[in-house]
Amino acid sequence: MLHFLQRCFQVPSKMVCLQILLQPRSRAACSFAPLQCSLPGMSKSQLHISAGLNRVQCFHSSCCNWKKKKPPEPALRELGLLRYDMGSLKDSPKPALYLSVAGLIPFVSVPLVMAIQETSYPELAFAQIAYGASVVSFFGGIRWGFALPEGSPAKPDWLNLSNSIVPPILAWLALLLKDGLMEAGTTVIIGLGIALHYDLSLLPTYPSWFKALRAIVTIVAVGSLVATLYIVSIYPEKHLAPASNKVED
Known part of the structure; x- marks a missing residue:
């Protein structure tokens, strides 16, 4: 049992x-x-x-708590300048690159000459501001021309065409303020910044190399205008000699 x-x-x-x-x-x-x-x-x-x-x-x-694997860290993302890749600048067509660099000479030469002579020339300063106003108008025209052709990724709607008119209006206002160099130069700087903002954020269909080139041109132009306005404010003013003197009878 x-x-x-x-x-x-x-x-x-x-x-x-x-x-x-x-x-x-x-x-x-x-x-x-x-x-x-x-x-x-x-x-x-x-x-x-x-x-x-x-x-x-x-x-x-x-020991199970000791052997827990840590989650993988996210890969570091390369920081670009605003919304474009500066590395694509090497893909720029040579005519566009060379003409853009040559177009910066009037911006850089004016503050450089006045800084070397330690004298502010109102005529040179206004000439630089007028050139900057024409560049601002040119940037607005690029946007208009990009939206008009058939098959363009940018449509000729109110947003694109209206924004392309804003830079020329600012350039016109800058030329009206010729008696005040500080006001005129500031208006051109604002116009350059607005045009760059439009080209980078509101119309992201531009090629990457063009965005990078636009950023470099805008940075150099704005820096040159700021240097000119600073020189005008600290150095003594001197007018350029007239090209020809009238002969008294």
């Missing part, structure tokens, strides 16, 4: 031991696991196997 009861309770005892092995426990519980599994009907080899499994499980449960 005792042997029959032992055979009946042998299978449930193994199932209970397997359930205990699969449950996560602390180190203290793992140390007493072999005693819990030492039920009647289990041999010594089975007890050694259960003890080894308990040790492996205890080690895994204690």
